[in-house]
Amino acid sequence: MRKRIALAATAALAVVISVFVAVQPAQAAAGFTVSNGRLYDANGNEFVMRGVSHAHTWYQSQTSSFANIKALGANTVRVVLATGDQWAKNDTADVANVVSLCKANKLICVLEAHDTTGYGEAGAAVSLDKAVDYWLSIKSALVGQEKYVIVNIGNEPYGNNAATVANWATDTANAVKRLRANGFEHTIMVDAPNWGQDWSFTMRDNAAAVFAADPQKNTVFSIHMYGVFDTAAEINDYLNRFISAKLPIVVGEFGFNHSDGNPDEDTIMATTTSQRIGYLGWSWSGNGGGVEYLDMVTNFNPAQLTSWGDRIFNGANGIRATSREASVYGGGTSSPSPSRSSASPSSSPSPSSSPSPSSVPGGCKVTYTVVGQWPGGFQGEVKISSTAAVNGWNLKWNFANGQALNQAWGATYAQSGAAVTATNVSYTASIPAGGSVSFGFLSSWNGTNAAPGAFALNGRTCS
Template sequence: MRKRLSVAGAALLTVLAAVFAFVQPAHAAAGFSVANGRLYDANGTEFVMRGVNHAHTWYPQQTSSFANVKALGANTVRVVLASGDRWAKNSAADVSNVISLCKANRLICVLEVHDTTGYGEQSGAITLDRAVDYWLSIAAALNGQEKYVIVNIGNEPYGNQGYATWATDTSNAIKRLRAGGLAHTIMVDAPNWGQDWSFTMRDNAATVFNADPAKNTVFSIHMYGVFDTAAEITDYLGRFRSAGLPIVVGEFGFNHSDGNPDEDTILSYSQANRIGWLGWSWSGNGGGVEYLDMATNFDPAQLTSWGQRIFNGANGIKATAREASVYSGSTPSPTTPTPTTPPPTTPPPAGGCTASYTIVNQWQGGFQGEVKVTAGSAAVTGWTTKWTFANGQTVTQSWNTALSSSGATYTARNVDYNGRLGAGASTTFGFIGGWNGSNPAPAVTCTAS
């Protein structure tokens, strides 16, 4: 997002013409992969992006931004790069340095070429094919970084004209990248300045996904003025979820020259449905949208109201971000031998399952809770947890579970994808709740099946 032209009206929502059917790959150990509409890191752990966009190509001296957004809780940064067609080219050496900054700060790098923005409507914008030329020219900086880097082919690759070829052009770009040896997860942006009011990406997403020989493509919608109601947001994202296609909100703001997006619904729906998002943008905006800066003059001590909302608000980064497991040591380091005897900690239960309740984050009148379910010494095929609030707390939304309540007692059961646990294995589910007075953690019981 550099400058956007107003979108001329919103198209009526239409029913998808076909049911999407495709085969998903197994998790790729080399890097990120996609399966069943979800993104997984190289350890096979689901990864949900929670981060911001950073305009590196226009502010290359602001290298401290990576550490600053990490310190505020982000797990991902989408980095603006240039191919040299509209802005000065970011060299392979510069991209290598960006990747090293991401890795040093335990961030996942989403790298995007901005020169494609508004092609067909914006003077000087380049084609996706030309963007692929750039990616292949810096392949040396990318290869071997599949665990840490996602390649976003081109930012907002069409304006509001000439976008009918989006599916063909995007498919061909993916094929060229694969033929050129890039094994990374690929992210593709929608046309219509990223907002897809024509539903071109939505209705052709399965075709594009299947064009990727690796079946390792993620779709990115940008939500500004077109997405100014909860219904528009939940319908658009929900159709991708129902189709089993991976979707992220690659950009969004709290306001824009083309309308007032419903950022609260973007955040709450994404959290409830494990959809990644990347807010626009850390700092340095111009062209009349300076209000989208999250930090004044790149200073993390001077967060704007938008920055406070993104980082510290309900369903924001601090409340919901989880670091990628490739950084958190969820698999043994190759330099550390696997222990031959168990550590002196509490052993897993002998059978059935146990559950623990954690308050992840709390604010006035609201909180985010998480329950961890752990199988005992034998595998389980399903589980049910139960707890009773003592102080009138209520749950307003949940994810990764089928939740019901009777008065103050809540019952949470597994859903189809997280009921089977191996002996000693764990899974988690979460929820957003309300409280008044005090918010003690209740005792939780677990029953296995």
């Protein structure tokens, strides 16, 4: 994301037909690894990033942001660092503290050097080679942290200058090889040129060669999606080419709006969910230069979610619904269960209320859980299990105490008085035989918050 700099005019997308070469990557050291186009944590479990960027280098006192981002359900935080070329350097001690904050809050740390932003077009930006100098200078804070840290070499390392963009593949491959030669065994993330948006398709058409140049075959590619990606066709085509080539791709930044156009964030989030691709939204708080609307919370206050923050954390295909904690922290296999609701992030959740499900006529069962509760509101989760395959569903129940839903993810809902009908969305439509799906919601309550006594799935009683 370009901060404090006006975006240059975005050139028209060229129609380029390319063929990727599928590369079977090797396993690297005891940290994150890449295999067959997917990212795996140190326990060998697939890991899909769900998180946001945090502008640490400009707001170093906001250390509570790590806990607040985690509390809203994220499994990853992308941390802005400075090399000392454009902004004051984040030194070894500071980076070590950032890593400790990530680990304390069970977040995967994606650390990025920001001073490369717009190289070749932005006058003060520095090269990827200078970014490697920075990583080598703080190496002691990172070695041994491969289970928890991914190194994003340089943010948006080229602007739109065609002469410098042409060097992206060579310079990126050399940067990766130089880090490897100096003992970095981390998964390395590399950003696209064209202010991260790759409208020239330079990264897309050279990704296989860059991946092959990594001696450990442990490189992940990051595309930033703003105004260039304003249609579903563009988003799906770009991401699917990487999937088809078995090359690892993440949406390393995106927003709901931008000065260069209006990105299709709904498709970005839906496609990444259906294709198991990571995403990292921009950004937690503190934006300037005319893009303040990209703040997810106001003044770093998690109790003041903006509309963008509410969308990315609580909306369809949002972080709460799709994030899984990395298994190196003990998570990674269960449904997400963030400890606080966006309606009251500063409130402590009450103990869960979880009636024990039982088998019922119709071969379905429902587990209803109060994940967190605070005065006047609560967060719920519903798990639907079925002995027979289901393709498309609605679930009906009645609240007993006047509870009223005000938001849901993983399902749409309608409520009339006490009667609620929840209906699948695209990515929760299918329940395999013997399988289950889950959805979540926010609701108000007053006085008593009893669990519903009965549920009906497509008209058949479950409990």
